Amino acid sequence: MKNLKDEKLLRGGLIMRKRVLILVVLIALLFLGISGVVFAQDPSGAKTIKENPGAAVDYVWVLVSAFLVFFMQAGFAMVEAGFCRAKNATNLMMKNLMDFAMGSLAYMAVGFAFMFGKDVAGFIGSTGWFLRGSDYDVGRYLLYMFQVVFAATAATIVSGAVAERLKFKAYLIYSLVISALIYPIYGHWVWGGGWLSNLPFGLGHLDFAGSGVVHLVGGMVGLAGAIVLGPRFGKYGKDGKPRAIPGHSITLAALGVFILWFGWFGFNPGSTLSAHELRISVIAVNTNLAAAAGALAALATIYLKTKKYDIGMTINGALAGLVAITAPCAWVEAWAAVVIGLIAGVIVVVGALTLENLGVDDPVGAVSVHGFNGIWGLLSLGLFADGTYGNYTTEAPHVVGLFYGGGFGQLIAQVIGALVCVVWAFGLGFILFKAMDKLMGIRVPPEEELSGLDVKEHGTAAYSNFPYVEEIGA
Amino acid sequence: MKKIEAVVRLEKFEEVKEALKNIGYPGMTVTRIEGHGKQKGLVQQFRGREYKLELLPKIKIEVAVKDEDVSLFVETVVEAARTGEVGDGKIFVIPVEEVVRIRTGEAGEVAV
Numbered sequence: 001m002k003n004l005k006d007e008k009l010l011r012g013g014l015i016m017r018k019r020v021l022i023l024v025v026l027i028a029l030l031f032l033g034i035s036g037v038v039f040a041q042d043p044s045g046a047k048t049i050k051e052n053p054g055a056a057v058d059y060v061w062v063l064v065s066a067f068l069v070f071f072m073q074a075g076f077a078m079v080e081a082g083f084c085r086a087k088n089a090t091n092l093m094m095k096n097l098m099d100f101a102m103g104s105l106a107y108m109a110v111g112f113a114f115m116f117g118k119d120v121a122g123f124i125g126s127t128g129w130f131l132r133g134s135d136y137d138v139g140r141y142l143l144y145m146f147q148v149v150f151a152a153t154a155a156t157i158v159s160g161a162v163a164e165r166l167k168f169k170a171y172l173i174y175s176l177v178i179s180a181l182i183y184p185i186y187g188h189w190v191w192g193g194g195w196l197s198n199l200p201f202g203l204g205h206l207d208f209a210g211s212g213v214v215h216l217v218g219g220m221v222g223l224a225g226a227i228v229l230g231p232r233f234g235k236y237g238k239d240g241k242p243r244a245i246p247g248h249s250i251t252l253a254a255l256g257v258f259i260l261w262f263g264w265f266g267f268n269p270g271s272t273l274s275a276h277e278l279r280i281s282v283i284a285v286n287t288n289l290a291a292a293a294g295a296l297a298a299l300a301t302i303y304l305k306t307k308k309y310d311i312g313m314t315i316n317g318a319l320a321g322l323v324a325i326t327a328p329c330a331w332v333e334a335w336a337a338v339v340i341g342l343i344a345g346v347i348v349v350v351g352a353l354t355l356e357n358l359g360v361d362d363p364v365g366a367v368s369v370h371g372f373n374g375i376w377g378l379l380s381l382g383l384f385a386d387g388t389y390g391n392y393t394t395e396a397p398h399v400v401g402l403f404y405g406g407g408f409g410q411l412i413a414q415v416i417g418a419l420v421c422v423v424w425a426f427g428l429g430f431i432l433f434k435a436m437d438k439l440m441g442i443r444v445p446p447e448e449e450l451s452g453l454d455v456k457e458h459g460t461a462a463y464s465n466f467p468y469v470e471e472i473g474a
Numbered sequence: 475m476k477k478i479e480a481v482v483r484l485e486k487f488e489e490v491k492e493a494l495k496n497i498g499y500p501g502m503t504v505t506r507i508e509g510h511g512k513q514k515g516l517v518q519q520f521r522g523r524e525y526k527l528e529l530l531p532k533i534k535i536e537v538a539v540k541d542e543d544v545s546l547f548v549e550t551v552v553e554a555a556r557t558g559e560v561g562d563g564k565i566f567v568i569p570v571e572e573v574v575r576i577r578t579g580e581a582g583e584v585a586v
Contacts (some may be wrong), residue, residue: 242523305522312519349522353522356523
């Protein structure tokens with residue numbers, strides 16, 4: 001299987017080398033897709049609403065949630081731009097814009113089929129290419145809309161970890177690969193009826209809204225990217241100690257965290273995929289509490305170390321709480337959400353500083369927020385699940401963790417899922433960035449990095465008419 | 475004649491300007507500058523790590539002054555610009571050979 005992956009990556013690189021437009025490839029694939037036309041199920045929705053008049057409220061609920069999650073793209077864009085220097089703001093806006101564009105197309109072409117198509121051996125989905133054939137159906141389109149914004153969230157997480165030094169065209173190729181392959185195949189294992197969801201421990205590996213599927217995948221691919229790229233110029237002093245490279249707008253970064261927090265109210269509660277699951281109120285409360293506890297714990301942790309009320313780390317802390325509660329949000333009660341958030345806030349601060357000390361430059365803390373806390377979220381489910389809610393349904397069997405007398409079963413399923421996710425996402429991410437580096441080089445030239453990516457890559461500064469002043473610290 | 479260059483804090487500039495007007499020097503040339511003294515800037519923090527703002531913004535005032543006014547002028551600036559903390563700035567007194575008012579062609583102290 002790995003060989004197949006290598007081949008695909010290589011092919012991706014060669015396509016770029018020959019400067020064949022990606023659009024042309026997509027159109028070619030579209031024609032290939034026509035061969036698989038099957039009679040459509042219910043493209044108008046008439047049959048669906050007749051059979052189930054209550055479907056209307058579910059459709060509205062899921063779509064509104066999807067639109068909220070889409071808005072998280074704006075949140076990521078603001079956090080990343082705010083935490084980076086003004087000379088790279090145009091580049092970050094373009095990355096956040098284009099990963100959604102590339103992701104939407106790639107996920108429509110093949111990603112959705114790999115993730116939710118007819119299962120083959122618990123490994124991969126195999127039907128529904130280009131949303132055609134039997135997938136030309138209101139229910140399937142609804143699922144695509146909700147899932148594509150999740151795929152794009154995983155994709156956009158990485159842009160922060162590789163910020164201020166990755167070539168734009170490498171980012172475009174990366175966006176395509178994560179949305180077409182890395183994300184959907186792992187997603188199939190957990191949400192598409194694949195092997196992880198059928199593990200013989202607990203109820204199988206569970207991840208309600210994607211601490212693993214979305215955030216850990218993004219965090220690990222981001223870690224791989226940051227390692228292959230190496231640190232930005234000036235990040236480490238001559239003594240090898242990490243230095244601060246202050247971002248250009250705390251205001252934008254804070255706006256970003258508010259937008260993300262808001263969007264998460266679609267991300268987690270929307271993942272019931274049904275407004276008839278009244279558990280949505282519990283999920284919303286848990287989501288909110290974990291974010292609040294994460295912010296407070298991160299603030300306290302960094303205050304103990306530096307005696308300053310550091311906003312950058314507090315922003316990361318709120319996001320860490322949100323990431324951690326994403327997997328267990330439907331299966332725990334309020335106090336547990338607070339505990340999960342508090343621990344997330346400590347993890348993110350210690351994780352971010354430790355990673356920097358180890359020589360990995362992650363400009364916005366994406367690996368700690370999404371990677372380390374993605375793992376914590378998956379594990380916490382196996383500890384705190386309280387046995388009041390089932391597998392996306394009120395029906396038994398209910399999910400019970402270690403602290404509620406469920407034994408180690410669910411926890412073991414969570415550990416296995418987390419390990420598999422780390423190996424899969426980091427492994428493929430590392431191969432992808434290494435392969436692109438060999439084929440075309442993924443890091444911008446030093447002079448471009450120093451003058452900023454905006455003008456050299458995109459021809460325009462984010463803030464024309466304003467002088468840039470750079471401070472690099474101690 | 476002397477030229478006086480006074481480097482002062484941004485937040486003290488209005489007070490200095492007012493004080494100089496009161497002793498008969500309403501005119502001045504002002505430049506926004508950056509610099510640091512012995513204390514070498516300010517320590518700030520970003521995502522848990524400290525960094526130094528080496529260069530701090532200051533205001534530089536330049537005025538040509540009659541010889542007999544120099545000590546009053548300097549005292550006035552010191553009094554208005556002083557906070558007692560590091561970073562209050564400096565005053566330089568520089569000899570001037572000639573001053574010419576372009577509009578009238580007048581030279582010497584009348585042109586100051």
